[in-house]
Amino acid sequence: MKIAVLSGSPKGELSVTLQYVKFIQKKFPQHDLKIFNVSQRIQRIEKDEKTFERIIDDVKTSDGVLWAFPLYILLVPAQYKRFIELIWERGAQGAFKGKYTAALSTSIHFFDHTAHNYMRAICDDLDMKFVESFSADMDDIFSEQMRTRLLMFADNFFKAIENKLPTMKSYTPLTYSKFRYVLGKVKDRVDTCGKRIVVVTDLKDNGSNLAKMVERFRESFSQDIDVVNLYDIDIKGGCLGCTECGFDNICVYEGKDEFIDFFNTRLRNADITIFAGAIKDRYLSARMKMSWDRGFFNGHIPIHEGKQMGFIVSGPLSQIPNLRQILEAEAEMHLANLVGIITDECGDSSQMDALLQNFANKCVQFSVENYIRPKTFLAVGGYKIFRDAIWARIRFPFLADYRFYRKHNLFDFPQKDKRYLDYSKQMFDLIKKPGMKEVVRKMIKTEMVKPYQRVVETK
Ligand SMILES: Cc1cc2nc3c(=O)[nH]c(=O)nc-3n(C[C@H](O)[C@H](O)[C@H](O)COP(=O)(O)O)c2cc1C
Incomplete structure (x- = not known):
């Protein structure tokens, strides 16, 4: 065959x-x-x-x-x-x-x-x-x-x-809406409060819903925000996978195109980063993907830690939960707060205006308040994979990651968790005593909640 x-x-x-x-x-x-x-x-x-x-x-x-x-x-x-x-x-x-x-x-x-x-x-x-x-x-x-x-x-x-065996489909075809967003008037503008806001987009068509969504978001603010079109940046090519950057975060493209400068200035310095893209097949565009791949020269080091992140997406995102998960993980793995993901699926222009206005508001409000939602499994699990890999199997060649993880105490292996280990040892010893196993078993529920109740009572 x-x-x-x-x-x-x-x-x-x-x-x-x-x-x-x-x-x-x-x-x-x-x-x-x-x-x-x-x-x-x-x-x-x-x-x-x-x-x-x-x-x-x-x-x-x-x-x-x-x-x-x-x-x-x-x-x-x-x-x-x-x-x-x-x-x-x-x-x-x-x-x-x-x-x-x-x-x-x-x-x-x-x-x-x-x-x-x-x-x-x-x-x-x-x-x-x-x-x-x-x-x-x-x-x-x-x-x-x-x-x-x-x-x-x-x-x-x-x-x-x-043997021409039968196969099954797992996904139903996507359906695209014909909705055309018509921008409404902006009534109240949001003060950026000195926050640096960057919108990274891959838009090609100025008449598209995406272009209008970006425009409406930009107009929501009293001050200018930075809108970067990835097609206006000279990007010579995708990540080559050479991992030469692992030693010291220096990319082989250094000095050859504009991506690294964009990444190290406009992206790294932003307080609020919004990625704005249209769905292409089951993801955003390859251009957007290229920019994320090229960011790999920075290794496994989060660049949006403690900052705000959001997405403006044109297309049927609710039909692609896999992509939603990827976007959520993008934010979480960078230790950013995901303000939200705004799409044009509601199919109503005044509703779109309201959503984008509220989004702009929340971006600044969360940034000013330093609001960061707890990580979910995406980052909690993801970080454990990185931690273990950087500790051992990819310590070489990812030396810069190793230095960063050590400096920021990210090698938080549970072997070092003395408080819980001591507690477990005490309890193991206790239940070994005659008759204690059944007594303790019946106490688990009431004893477990007590420290939590104390916080509620005293704080
Ligand atoms: C730019 C870049 C991004 C990567 N992203 C991931 C990732 O998201 N998840 C993962 O498990 N491995 C990731 N890896 C590791 C590669 O998938 C892995 O090393 C793979 O075996 C490389 O295969 P290749 O030599 O065929 O290119 C990444 C590697 C590079 C260079």
Whole structure:
């Protein structure tokens, strides 16, 4: 069988993910896995339609398609996202329709589920027959058990194609509203109270709902705010995944384009950051994604800590809970307070005016009051993954992260949690005493709430 492998790492042949593909190829020599480094070659593919068409021709004549990609900032790399956008922009969906497909990724399991949800939804949108996904830890290939599982995944994929096994869709198609936002008059303007507000947008069409939403948000303030269109910034390309930045947060693009300057000045210094984008497939645009990927030169260091963040989104966000989760995680992982996500789904212009006005108000109010909501599982869980990884497996080459985590006491392993460890030891000793186990068991509920009640009474 012929399988078209759409390889998503900007590192091309030096990709870790690709070694998983090559391992499958070695163990299944009867099948022909044809590899296309679509992320690495994205600029060529964009410029030269023939290169794109050659890949699409191979997809057309293949028996199955394997999406093989690394996790980049909770999704696939921006270059891969761009390739996916081109499928629709160049009307190549037909080549994918009805093809058996599977998704294989490598990562450190930080939001691998959101990337896989995304890819699965894309396959459903392309009307493909999705068999399975396999989210490998990048080091799984060193384990015999995981290599066996990888081969089982591949075998299942090949068998599904050979035996024409039935598959199911997980996502329903998106429906877009025809609503056109008409800006109303601004009555009361919000004083920025000296807060620096930046809106980062990827808008292309000045007549779009997104453009009007950004405009209405800008007009809500008495003073000027900074609106940055990512298309006005010279960004030479996406993150190359080289991780040369790990030592000291210096990117290989330093001095070559304008992104790093934008990041270190306008973005880093803002008190309130709003990202404004229109939904493109099941995410925002590849341009927005590129800017988030390129921020990786700053490592795993949050840049919006204690600040306010929000999103203005045009498109059917309520139909894409996966994207909402990604946006929420973006804010939480940067230790920012998510003021809100405003969309144009209400379909009513005066309601849009009110929502954006209130949003502007809340941004400043929360910033002035230093209001930060508690983290949810997204950041609580996410930080534990980063903490453990930076402590050991990726301490090298991410030396700058290690220094930052040490300086800010982020290596808060529970082994050091003396208060709870001492308490547990005392209680273990107590219940070992004859007859005490049953006495203590019956006291758990009443004793547990007592310290909380004391706070309510005394504070
Ligand atoms: C820019 C960048 C962003 C990354 N983002 C994530 C992420 O969100 N979640 C994760 O688990 N790993 C993330 N990683 C780690 C890679 O997914 C992992 O190292 C992968 O194995 C790289 O595969 P490749 O060599 O095929 O590119 C990121 C790596 C880079 C360079």
